[in-house]
Amino acid sequence: MFGLPEDQVHGVSIRHLTHGEDVQRDFELRDEILSGARESYTVEKRYIRLNETTLHARTTVIAMLEGDGRGYQYVSQIEDISNEKEADRQLKERAAQLELAMHAINGGFWHMDVRASNFQTSKRLAEFIAGEGAMPLNLEAYLKRVHVGDEDQADLSALLRGDIYKSVAQYRLDTIDGERWIRCDRRLLRDDQGKPMRIVGVAMDFTEEHRRLDELERSSQTDTLTGLLNRRGLQARYPSMSSYSGYALFTIDLDGFKQINDTLGHATGDAVLVETAARLLATVRETDLVCRTGGDEFVVIIAAARDQAQDVAGRIVGCLEAPINSVPQGASVSASVGGVWSAERPERSTTSSRYKPLRGQSRREKSVDPL
Incomplete structure (x- = not known):
């Protein structure tokens, strides 16, 4: 030696x-x-x-x-015991690095003894959730902090059964700094017989990243000029729309819009589009969908019974009849409005035989002049 x-x-x-x-x-x-x-x-x-x-x-x-x-x-x-001391030194170094990382990103560790059904957070994670000096939280206390509706994401059943050995979850957590988005990486450890023994997890605050991603997603689904949904936004939002009374779909085209752009300039044309978008939004509820599909074309989808849809159709026609102040007198802008209604969720083209035309806003389109 x-x-x-x-x-x-x-x-x-x-x-x-x-x-x-x-x-x-x-x-x-x-x-x-x-x-x-x-x-x-x-x-x-x-x-x-x-x-x-x-x-x-x-x-x-x-x-x-x-x-x-x-x-x-x-x-x-x-x-x-040189090797033992070196291993201990490396372990302490990694622990210190992880502790620094947790301070940098906000969050902490937790573990669960599967056999004893004993869950406990680290002190660092407890303080992130409940404030300085907070003691480690058990499973009940931790789950009480999970946002209602996100419980499924925090569920550990598949890991406890041994069906999977790792998973990643994202959920909202009530903390000392308010509601925060948490990314939680979980991993299952097994005993020599392959049975679930322990689950370890690391919870990291990624609220700012989530907000940036959410903002990017919203911007990718929004028409920059009018603030309405674009085609992508309409495709993303429509599947979650539900109704027990039926659905109505309206298409709106601005007639003479190209001439406005050519003779009065794109600034005036943009003003026409913005005003049209504002008027359409004012005629429907926040839960209804208003989309600029491109150029001077708009789509409105509402959840309503047939008679209610007929009333909305009338309001759309009425809102588009008033002159737009940004368009000089003598310049003509009109709109064509078409509408169909279905008792069931429309999943195919609006030319399907199960769609019924709305009176006054039919497939033959009703011309509204002046805009």
């Missing part, structure tokens, strides 16, 4: 082989043996090898006493 030939070890004082910072503690323990305060001791200490590298060891010393109780000889066992 010391890198010395055996004949050079004999007769060498242990003081000369011991790291200078550990000599004092070693001799204090020896003195306690000499005073009768103890018969043996075990200590971790450092030795210096021949090549001047450090050897970490666990040293056990036992005194061999004479009949009168006075020590005359020591027996020592020195165990090289």
Whole structure:
């Protein structure tokens, strides 16, 4: 262990082989043996090898006493624990790095003993949720913080059964700083027989990233000029629309719009589109869908019974009849409005035979002039 030939070890004082910072503690323990305060001791200490590298060891010393109780000889066992100390150092270093990472991103760890059904957060995660000084949370306390409606995302059943070995969930969590979006990576650890033993997880606050992604998603589904849905937005929102009374779909085209752009400029044309969008939005509810499908074409989808849809059709015609102040007198802009109604959710082209034309807003289109 010391890198010395055996004949050079004999007769060498242990003081000369011991790291200078550990000599004092070693001799204090020896003195306690000499005073009768103890018969043996075990200590971790450092030795210096021949090549001047450090050897970490666990040293056990036992005194061999004479009949009168006075020590005359020591027996020592020195165990090289350098690898153990290095592994411990690396483990502490990783733990420190993870702790720094948790402080940087906000969040923390949790674990669950599957057999004991014991769930506990780290103190860091508890303080992120409940404030400084908060004690680790159990499963009930943690789930109470999960946003209503997001419970399925926080469910651990598949991991507890062993159906999967890892998963990622995203849910909202009530914290000391308000509601935050959490990304939670979970992993299942199994015993030697392959049975679920422990689940470990790391919860990270990604609220700002979620907001950026949400904003990007909204902007990709929104018409930049009018603020209405675009085609992509309509396709994304329509599947979640529900109604027990039926659906109505209206198509609106602005007639003469190209001439407005060509003669009065695109700024005036943009003003016409913005005003048209505002008027259409004013005729429907927030839950209804208003979309600019391109150019001067608009689509409105509402959830309503046939008679209610007929009333909305009338309001759409009425809102488009009033002149637009940004268009000079003498410039003509008109609109064509068509409408169909279905008792069931329309999933195919509006030319399907199950769609019924609305009176006054039919497939033959009703012309409204002036706009």
